[in-house]
Amino acid sequence: MTKPSGSQRKLFLNATYLFGGKAAAGGFAALQTVIMARILGVGDFGLLQLVIAYIAMMNQFFDVRVWETAVKYIGTYWGEGEKDKTRAMIKLSYFLDIASGAVSFVIAILTAKLISDYVLHEPGAYVYIWVFALSLFIETAKLTSDAILRVFDKFRLIAIVNTMENFVQLILVTTFLLLGKGIMGALYGLVISKFVTVFLRMLLVNMTLSEKGLRNWLMADLRLIRGEWREIGWFLGNTSFMATLKTGSDKYLGMMMLGYLAGNEAVGFYRVANSASGIVNRIVDTLNEAIFPELVRFTSTSEIKKFKKFIKASTLNLLKIIVPVTIVIAALAEPIVKYIFGEEYMPAVNTLRILAVAVLISRFTYWISPALLAMGRSGVRTVFTVFTTVVYLGLMLVLIPPYSYDGAALAFLGFAIIKSAMSYGIFEYYVRKDQG
Secondary structure (H helix, E strand, C coil): CCCCCHHHHHHHHHHHHHHHHHHHHHHHHHHHEEEEEEEEHHHHHHHHHHHHHHHHEEEEEECHHHHHHHHHHHHHHHCCCCCHHHHHHHHHHHHHHHHHHHHHHHHHHHHHHHHHHHHHHHHHHHHHHHHHCCCCCHHHHHHHHHHHHHHHHHHHHHHHHCCCCCCHHHHHHHHHCCCCHHHHHHHHHHHHHHHHHHHHHHHHHHHHHHHCCCHHHHHCHHHHHHHHHHHHHHHHHHHHHHHHHHHHHHHHHHHHHHHHHHHHHHHHHHHHHHHHHHHHHHHHHHHHHHHHHHHHHHHCCHHHHHHHHHHHHHHHHHHHHHHHHHHHHHHHHHHHHHHHHHHHHHHHHHEEEEEEHHHHHHHHHHHHHHHHHHHCHHHHHHHHHHHHHHHHHHHHHHHHCCCCCCHHHHHHHHHHHHHHHHHHHHHHHHHHHHHH
């Protein structure tokens, strides 16, 4: 048996840290979803998910996706021994994140009443949106903090803070719900937990930067990276546009469209199915976060053959895990829904099976986005995402009216098949091109 390479071992170790954190965090999040679903009931649970989905969409739509740019350029400057430029890039990343969070917050507040009346069909829901919009101030900066920790291989710290965030969230949300505070109580718990853990994240980041001799980054001179502003701007522009486009293919827009076309209860059923099938996403997300810095290292040294081999090996190892998990979810879909979420959610059984298969297919090519970025093909990734997003939205509009929540799941299945097939073709083409 071939021994894993040093890069594969490093990826595995980093992914293991992230998976450990995400497994614990995911367990807390899953338990929280079950508690909210059981206490609130299908209708109110669906409405709560729509409020969360709208704020998540605002965050994603206006988020300039700094974390990917931060990983690339902070990592590059640090690797070249440019400490002052590294500090400047850290400062720029946080500045852009906070600015985008402020814009998201203002837009969410201004549009809350319209969304409540004409999309959620719940005139009083704008108050819920106002409360949860407070989280927008810190959600964006959270990603930059995690990006900095990734660059310096502090994956263990990321795992710890993610676990803490979801644990605090579970305790607070459950407490407010048991006190009879309903939807508003759940939102209070979510917002307070985010503010508590943002301070923990910043503490860990400052400790890491001090350890690396990067203190006083807040006082860094941004003019030090003026020569690369155009390059950084192009990279950031593409990743920002990608974040906006991803809104179109994300589960949150799917829930918003489902709520508008089929009502709150349909969202409740879909969210339960989405939550149960999401275990595969939690497994893959760990690799997705850990793989990008490694791919950048391969492309920066023009080791394209190792780059391709690395992706193939990580994909095969991943499939050994997620294929059996998907089979178990599909086979046990009925008892999962019945005994975990309750009999009132039984209509979501077939939706869960469809989503489990769709998630599996979509994760065959989990690496396509970081691979294209590492290859310097951010524009290609943007065009690719535009096309697949249009396809997904078209499928949603066609399938939701006749099939409701099952239609939303079928739309995602079609999207997953098309995206995965195209990913392999695009990847092979540009690998051959770079090999000359």
